[in-house]
Amino acid sequence: MKITVLGSGSAYGTPMILNRWDGSDASDSRNRRLRASLFLEDEGKNLLVDAGPDLREQINRENINDFNAVFITHAHYDHIGGIPELPRACKLLGHKIDIYASAATLEEIRQCYAYLFSGSGEPDSGSLNWHVLTDEPADIGGLKMDVFFVPHHHMQSCGFRYKNFAYVTDWQDLPAAAAKKIDGTELLLAECNNGMQPSANGHSSWPEIAPRLTGLNLQQIVLTHLAARVDYQTFQNQLPPNVRVAYDRMVINI
Numbered sequence: 120m121k122i123t124v125l126g127s128g129s130a131y132g133t134p135m136i137l138n139r140w141d142g143s144d145a146s147d148s149r150n151r152r153l154r155a156s157l158f159l160e161d162e163g164k165n166l167l168v169d170a171g172p173d174l175r176e177q178i179n180r181e182n183i184n185d186f187n188a189v190f191i192t193h194a195h196y197d198h199i200g201g202i203p204e205l206p207r208a209c210k211l212l213g214h215k216i217d218i219y220a221s222a223a224t225l226e227e228i229r230q231c232y233a234y235l236f237s238g239s240g241e242p243d244s245g246s247l248n249w250h251v252l253t254d255e256p257a258d259i260g261g262l263k264m265d266v267f268f269v270p271h272h273h274m275q276s277c278g279f280r281y282k283n284f285a286y287v288t289d290w291q292d293l294p295a296a297a298a299k300k301i302d303g304t305e306l307l308l309a310e311c312n313n314g315m316q317p318s319a320n321g322h323s324s325w326p327e328i329a330p331r332l333t334g335l336n337l338q339q340i341v342l343t344h345l346a347a348r349v350d351y352q353t354f355q356n357q358l359p360p361n362v363r364v365a366y367d368r369m370v371i372n373i
C-alpha cells in the first residue's frame with residue numbers, strides 16, 4: 120500500500136494567511152504545509168481522505184488523474200472546504216464519486232453547502248454518492264476498513280484502520296474502542312497539532328499522545344496536522360526513533 124501525505128498542516132496551513140510562519144523555519148520546505156489530507160492506494164484502488172480547501176492544488180500537484188472515493192473525517196473547514204470541487208471532478212472524470220462520512224458530518228456538510236443539494240443546477244451533489252459511516256467495518260471505495268470515532272471539540276472525528284495502517288486526525292482523546300482498532304498496526308498516522316506544547320483546543324500534542332499509545336503495539340508513528348508554530352526539525356529532534364514528523368508529499372509504502 121502506498122500512502123501519500125497530501126497535506127500535513129493544521130487548519131490554517133503553514134505559512135498561515137498573511138504569510139505568518141509563527142516560529143517555523145521558513146527556509147525549510149518541510150514546514151510549508153497544506154491542509155491535512157492523504158491519498159491511499161492499494162490493490163488497484165484508491166481513497167482520498169478529506170477534501171480541504173487545498174484539494175485542487177493537492178490533486179494537481181500529485182498528478183492524481185482519477186479517484187473514486189472520499190473519506191471525510193469531520194466537518195471542519197480544513198477537511199471539507201474542497202467538497203464543492205467534487206461535482207466538477209465527477210463531470211471531468213465521467214463517473215460518480217463515493218463520499219463517506221458519519222451522519223452528523225453529512226448533516227453539517229448539507230448545511231454548509233446547501234446550494235449543492237438544491238437540485239437547481241451545477242454545481243450540484245447529484246454526481247456524488249453519499250454513504251453514512253458507522254463504527255462497523257465497512258467497504259469504502261472497495262477497501263475493507265474498520266472505522267472508529269474520537270472526540271474533537273464538541274464533535275467526533277472519524278478514523279480508520281485499513282490492513283496494518285491506521286489514521287486518526289483531529290482528536291483530543293483515544294477511547295478504548297479506537298485504541299483497540301489501532302493496536303497492532305505497522306503504521307499509525309496521527310494528528311499532533313500542537314507538537315510538544317500542551318493542547319487546550321480539541322487537538323493533541325506528543326506529550327499527550329504518548330501515554331495514550333502506551334501498551335499498544337505500533338511499529339512506526341508519523342505525526343501530521345501540524346500547527347505553524349511546530350517547526351519540523353525542532354520537533355523531530357525531540358521524538359523517539361520510531362516517531363517521525365510528516366511533511367507534504369511524504370510517501371510511505373508499507
Ligand SMILES: [Zn+2]
Nearest residue numbers: 130195197289
Ligand atoms: Zn483539522
Ligand SMILES: [Zn+2]
Nearest residue numbers: 193195271289
Ligand atoms: Zn477539526
